Amino acid sequence: MKQSYDKEILSRVEPIFHIMEQRVTPEEMENIRKAFGLAYEAHSSQKRKTGEPYIIHPIAVARIVAEELMLGANPVIAAFLHDVVEDTPYTIEDIEEMFGKDVAFLVRVVTKLKKESYDTSKQVDNFKQMLESMQYDIRAILIKLADRLHNMRTLSSMKADKQMKIAGETDFFYAPLANRLGLYPIKVELENLSFRYRCPMEYERIHGLIEAEKLQDAPRLEEFIHGIEMQLVGHGIPVQIEAVYRSPFSIRRKMQRYGCDFNHVENHHFVRIVYRDPEELSEKEVSLKIYALLTDIFKEKPGSVVNYIDSPKENNYQSLHVRLLTKYGKWEEIHISSERMRRCSRYGCVAEREEGNIAKWIEKFRQNLQDIACHNHESSFMEGVVSSFYNDDMVVFTPKGKSITLPTGSTALDFAFEVHSDIGHHAQYARINGKLASVKSTLHRGDCIEIGTKESISPHEDWLACVRTYKAKSYLIRLFKSRTRSELVRCPYCQPLPDDEVIGFKNADSTISVHKRDCAKAISRASQDGDSVVAIEYKESDTLYPVCIHVKAIDRYHLLSDLINCITDKLQLGIDHLKTDTVDEIVDCDIYFQVHSFNELQMVISDISSIENVDEVEKV
Helix, strand or coil: CHHHHHHHHHHHHHHHHHHHHCCCCHHHHHHHHHHHHHHHHHCCCCECCCCCECCHHHHHHHHHHHHHCCCCHHHHHHHHCCCHHHHCCCCHHHHHHHHCHHHHHHHHHHCCCCCCCCCCCHHHHHHHHHHHHCCCCCHHHHHHHHHHHHHHHCHHHCCHHHHHHHHHHHHHHHHHHHHHCCCHHHHHHHHHHHHHHHCHHHHHHHHHHHHHHHHHHHHHHHHHHHHHHHHHHHCCCCEEEEEEECCHHHHHHHHHHHCCCHHHCCCCEEEEEEECCCCCCCHHHHHHHHHHHHHHHCEECCCCCEECCCCCCCCCCCCEEEEEECCCCCEEEEEEEEHHHHHHHHHHHHCCCCHHHHHHHHHHHHHHHHHHHHHCCCCCHHHHHHHHHCCCEEEEECCCCCEEEEECCCEHHHHHHHHCHHHHHCEEEEEECCEEECCCCECCCCCEEEEEECCCCCCCHHHHHHCCCHHHHHHHHHHCCCCCCCCCCECCCCCCCCCCCEEEEECCCCCEEEEECCCHHHHHHHHHCHHHEECCCCCCCCCCEEEEEEEEEECCCCHHHHHHHHHHHHCCCCEEEEEEEEECCEEEEEEEEEECCHHHHHHHHHHHHCCCCEEEEEEC
16 A cells, blocks of 8 residues: 555656756755655655545645746745644754755745634634735745645545635635735635535536536537637737636626526626737737727627726736627627736736736735734724735726725725725715715726715714725724624524524534524634534424515516415415515516525425516525
């Protein structure tokens, strides 16, 4: 058995040596081999949960660092050694003596702290340690991302409560971090793996729908892509084109954001066009030339162009987006990028490896951490990090043309507090693109906002639910600090039902809070207080729970009667009340009733979906 494992280990480590030999000096290569030898010896007696030798994990992390992140010799050495100090008798001083201060620094950052007591919790203190290191060096946190990526790829061997803890950390901290660093493929994989282990049934359902759609769409997309290719190559622009399907996690997030089912989510996929880096024209000129050629043969959806070339996202993503109408009557989302833009989307902060470029990322991160530290009195450090730094972003403008970056979904109040806390405190109204609007109005990319203030105005209690940025939240939390939240056994935000996919958390008063596995509150708590996670069974009883479903249908005689009978007669459930509205023969109906379990609710949704003329049924 040992000989078999030795052969397997050698087959896994040799590709790393081959990759690194192409881009490091002989001396660095010698240290890489030496680091593997030390890790192999140090972990020789240890096994993974799968029963494999533990050394398989450091090898996998080193390969991600070398192959998927394209980092240099010292990060690869540190990846081989990242668990040596934590799990074996070797010390940081030993590492420094053998491999130097730089490797020792990297290993120290990715080694989990061991204390008798922690400032907040073990998880949060480790997050802080990594974030503080990033003020000086991005490489350490990239190694930690590689470590987390391999752990997520091999999470199936863990128990459900351990899976929830690790998946919660990943969703809350590591995936958004990869997004902000511009590491899009790693971000997508981490999000998707987290979703797969938190909510396996929902993941498999959406995954199955995507795969079925791929087969169905293949002939149509192949014809569409061929038409694009012929048009561009015919005009001397060689390109690579592919249809990219969004992940189950991404589609699930859209379903939740827009309150719709899978079939009513727009753009399950997009078509990516990548052209060679231009030598004479600018990237913008080539992108616009491609745009012009495509709109010569396809109709463009009015207002669909999004120019991320002139206004990159906060993570430096660049591309030109447009929607085109195919002959099948479907709008296709098109992303036009250069090879350089594509590299930047894949490798993010380390795609362009000049010192000045990396220094910009570090400085941007340092400013955010300093802002959080200044305001972090009563509110959570990690919540501050997440809300201020790890959101998809948009750029809006002041009336004088100054650009301000805010998280997607921000309101005029967020804008006001971002300009100055006094403006936020006394905000009375907003003018968005010249039109009068409430300060609670949601902003969109490119909006121009003016805030009107009044000295007698002060923040209302409901403002806290309307803001997204850390600056606004922390200001309002401090202002409303006398408010307290009551402890509940059943989460009031996600409102889980018996037989739902749930997880529990031990509270200080010995009660257990029950959450859905995809509840944002549960993900946040699992990432910061993982030791309180407990696996629970939440079974059906005589208790009834209030729910609401939204039904959209084409109007017909007896439709409302059929909806009511389906719940009251067929399933013997009482209806509390309902609201219905019919406009242009389209019925929107909200039905409020009570169920015993998640399965009973799904039965109601399934039965109502089968009623004649019903188009969509969704839990509110």
